[in-house]
Amino acid sequence: MAKTLKDLAAELGLSQTTVSRALNGFPEVSEATRRRVEKAAERLNYRPSARARSLATGRTMAIAHILTFSDRHEMMNPVYGDFIAGASEAYQAAGYHIHLALVADVDQERVFRDLAAERSVDGVLLQAPLTGDPRIGLLDKVGLPFVVHGRASLGDDAGYSWVDVNNRKSFRAAARHLIDLGHERIALINGFETMDFARRRRDGYEAALAEAGIGTDPALMARGEMTEGNGYKEARRMLALPVPPTAILASSFIPALGVRRAVADAGLTLGRDVSLIIHDDDLSYLKNGGAAPIFTAMRSSVRAAGQIAADLLLRQISRQAPSPAHHLLEAEFIDGPSTGPCLQRLPKRETVRTA
Numbered sequence: 001m002a003k004t005l006k007d008l009a010a011e012l013g014l015s016q017t018t019v020s021r022a023l024n025g026f027p028e029v030s031e032a033t034r035r036r037v038e039k040a041a042e043r044l045n046y047r048p049s050a051r052a053r054s055l056a057t058g059r060t061m062a063i064a065h066i067l068t069f070s071d072r073h074e075m076m077n078p079v080y081g082d083f084i085a086g087a088s089e090a091y092q093a094a095g096y097h098i099h100l101a102l103v104a105d106v107d108q109e110r111v112f113r114d115l116a117a118e119r120s121v122d123g124v125l126l127q128a129p130l131t132g133d134p135r136i137g138l139l140d141k142v143g144l145p146f147v148v149h150g151r152a153s154l155g156d157d158a159g160y161s162w163v164d165v166n167n168r169k170s171f172r173a174a175a176r177h178l179i180d181l182g183h184e185r186i187a188l189i190n191g192f193e194t195m196d197f198a199r200r201r202r203d204g205y206e207a208a209l210a211e212a213g214i215g216t217d218p219a220l221m222a223r224g225e226m227t228e229g230n231g232y233k234e235a236r237r238m239l240a241l242p243v244p245p246t247a248i249l250a251s252s253f254i255p256a257l258g259v260r261r262a263v264a265d266a267g268l269t270l271g272r273d274v275s276l277i278i279h280d281d282d283l284s285y286l287k288n289g290g291a292a293p294i295f296t297a298m299r300s301s302v303r304a305a306g307q308i309a310a311d312l313l314l315r316q317i318s319r320q321a322p323s324p325a326h327h328l329l330e331a332e333f334i335d336g337p338s339t340g341p342c343l344q345r346l347p348k349r350e351t352v353r354t355a
Contacts, residue, residue: 008046012037063091063313064099064121066111068128077226078283079252079302080127083149085284086306087125094314096122108135116142123313125149131196136160145323147313149305150197161316161324163309165300167197167279170331171204171249174277174298177333178247179212182342183275187220187245189234189255198223198251201279205249220245231255235262239274246342247275253288256295260338275339279331293336300331 009016014037022029022037040046065084084098091098099121103111112135115121123145126135133152140146140160148162171188178186188205191198202221209216219241222234231250238245239262250256256278263270270276280288280297282304288294308327316323 005046008037008041008044011044012040059122059317060120061096062099062121063087063096063310064101064115064124065127066108066124067100067102068105068108077254078286079281082281082283082303083127083306083309086301086303087310088306090307090310090314096314109138112138112144113142116144122317123147125309125313129196130194131199133196145313145316147309147316149309150195151200152196157326159324161312161326163305163312163327163329164197165305165329165331167200168204168207170279170298170300171201172208173204173331173333174249174279175205175208176211177296178249178275178277178339179208179214181247181275181339183247184212184214184342185217185220185243185245185247186214187235187238187248188222189231189248189250189259190221190223191226191251193223201251226252226255228254228258228261231258232262233258235259236265239263239266239268245274246344247277247339250276250278253278253280253283253286253295253297271338271340272343275342277339280334288334289336293334294338295334296336296339297334298331299334300329305329 005016005019009019012019014033018029018033019037022034023041065087067080084100088098099115101111112124115124121144124139125147126133126139127149129136129148129150129152131153133148136146136148136152146161148160148164150164151157151162175186186205186209188202190202193199193202202223206216220238222230222238224230224234231254234255235248235258238248248259250259256276259276260270263274263276268274276295278288278295278297280295280299281302282288282299284303288297288299308329312325312327316325
């Protein structure tokens with residue numbers, strides 16, 4: 001049978017105020033007392049109500065995830081679902097719930113100002129930042145604690161808390177692997193490059209080519225929605241070029257499925273005629289194979305990133321973590337059957353080096 005706060009306090013020989021403060025992360029409670037109270041609460045099946053926690057802490061016990069959409073695209077896909085699932089695990093353990101909304105680009109500023117004015121949430125977890133994203137300055141101005149999944153500039157990111165994968169290093173390593181296999185005609189099928197992660201991935205790709213003395217060709221660089229259909233369309237276009245790519249970098253598992261379909265439609269074999277490396281978010285319901293991967297990949301779990309970002313935000317709200325704080329994740333190389341040595345020595349045409 002579940003116990004009350006009064007029962008828990010009596011069991012421990014502590015005041016109800018001390019027990020409440022220990023469970024709600026007040027800094028004046030010693031760590032030893034906090035651990036003792038938490039163990040007893042678990043043993044006695046004590047679960048404080050959300051209302052009781054709110055009254056005790058002065059908090060709403062809610063975190064906002066505001067996803068954006070526009071007339072071009074919606075930021076609702078399996079990647080965001082997995083990120084939110086990971087964050088939810090941290091929230092649930094701390095007694096928090098999610099305020100989730102899909103908001104148009106033009107309404108972002110109003111929504112954040114309303115959240116701050118009404119104090120309807122304790123913090124915001126910001127996803128899919130743009131390069132130079134204005135929402136970061138706005139959140140800082142209105143005074144809501146926040147953590148960004150990703151970063152918003154290619155310069156100084158020290159002024160706010162973030163969790164990000166090392167996208168530039170990851171795509172540089174992927175391109176170098178293809179170069180080491182003898183590939184020179186290497187294509188990039190990227191996300192929208194107004195988004196910071198996609199810009200960093202392109203920079204890593206270009207850096208690897210420049211280091212190898214290979215010029216970039218605009219015909220081999222695509223940016224857009226990370227869908228199966230767009231991956232198919234761009235790969236089919238590139239494979240129809242007079243001098244097609246012998247290798248492709250894809251920004252996600254999802255467009256990679258379209259690339260694989262385009263390669264098959266062209267009568268080619270993936271891993272022999274065309275090599276493919278993807279970024280793999282290790283999605284719960286769309287895995288890159290099991291013990292045997294489908295694609296060679298740079299893997300970084302977006303669900304784990306959600307847990308890390310949510311934990312960082314909760315510690316920031318309770319003032320148990322420094323602000324700003326940063327967590328940079330490194331991608332893991334997964335060797336799969338979608339890559340192989342370049343078998344073609346195609347005639348080179350003049351390429352255009354981009355900045």
